[in-house]
Amino acid sequence: xxxxxxxGSHVSVSEGALVLLRCNYSSSVPPxxxxxxxxxxxxxxxxxxxxxxxxxxKGINGFEAEFKKSETSFxxxxxxxxMSDAAExxxxxxxxxxxxxxxxxxxxxxxxx
Amino acid sequence: xxxxxxNPRHLVRRRGQEARLRCSPMKGHSHxxxxxxxxxEGLKFMVYLQxxxxxxxxxxxxxxxxxxxxxxxxxxxxxxxxxxGDSAAYFCASSPPGPGxxxxxxxxxxxxxxx
Numbered sequence: 001x002x003x004x005x006x007x008g009s010h011v012s013v014s015e016g017a018l019v020l021l022r023c024n025y026s027s028s029v030p031p032x033x034x035x036x037x038x039x040x041x042x043x044x045x046x047x048x049x050x051x052x053x054x055x056x057x058k059g060i061n062g063f064e065a066e067f068k069k070s071e072t073s074f075x076x077x078x079x080x081x082x083m084s085d086a087a088e089x090x091x092x093x094x095x096x097x098x099x100x101x102x103x104x105x106x107x108x109x110x111x112x113x
Numbered sequence: 114x115x116x117x118x119x120n121p122r123h124l125v126r127r128r129g130q131e132a133r134l135r136c137s138p139m140k141g142h143s144h145x146x147x148x149x150x151x152x153x154e155g156l157k158f159m160v161y162l163q164x165x166x167x168x169x170x171x172x173x174x175x176x177x178x179x180x181x182x183x184x185x186x187x188x189x190x191x192x193x194x195x196x197x198g199d200s201a202a203y204f205c206a207s208s209p210p211g212p213g214x215x216x217x218x219x220x221x222x223x224x225x226x227x228x
Contacts, residue, residue, distance in 0.1 A: 032215035034215070034216070036219075041224075042221060042222075043204060043219045043220055043221040043222050044156075044204065044219040045219075046216060046218075049215070049216055051215060090155055090156065094215045096215070098144060098161075098208065098215075099215070100146060100158040100161055100169060100171075100172070101146070101148075101156075101158065101206075101215075101217055102158065103148075103155040103156040103157070104155060105154065105155045106154075106155045
């Protein structure tokens with residue numbers, strides 16, 4: 001079985017500051033890991049995914065995430081926050097390439113000008 | 114290549130009515146997933162279907178909810194006798210056949226409001 005926890009339901013950063021959104025997972029099999037972003041009243045957009053290749057994964061909009069098996073973590077980072085990054089971010093895990101995706105509760109990111 | 118399409122985007126139903134939500138997967142995709150997002154919550158898996166087959170319905174409420182993905186046409190999520198607690202955003206996702214990377218492509222969602 002898989003599960004995801006996201007530390008911090010709300011995160012605020014200043015424009016230009018580092019963004020760090022935390023995600024820890026639990027999986028009984030080697031996981032597929034994802035970060036999705038959701039803007040208000042919209043669907044989900046894939047930011048990046050880990051599928052057992054490189055442990056440092058680069059995604060769209062300057063985001064990246066590092067898979068750390070020993071810590072069962074997959075934290076999302078961006079060196080410099082932009083106002084347009086304000087959104088809800090979901091970490092997610094699945095056990096196989098066709099399994100259902102299990103989502104974390106989400107972290108709402110606010111960017112302060 | 115058009116993305117995953119869902120309609121309607123917004124649906125208002127009175128308590129006791131039926132709601133039908135439609136999802137057209139991306140061209141060539143044969144796997145469809147339905148998720149529900151309650152206000153202020155994350156997405157919860159409901160059901161996973163392939164053409165004419167329900168593969169995993171472990172997230173579906175036992176009563177009033179059903180889903181299908183016929184050989185021809187879109188996938189349908191049907192909610193009978195809706196109640197206020199059914200008000201949520203319902204998202205459909207699809208993925209292609211064959212070995213994949215687990216990535217699912219999401220539609221824009223249908224926002225159901227029960228009055």
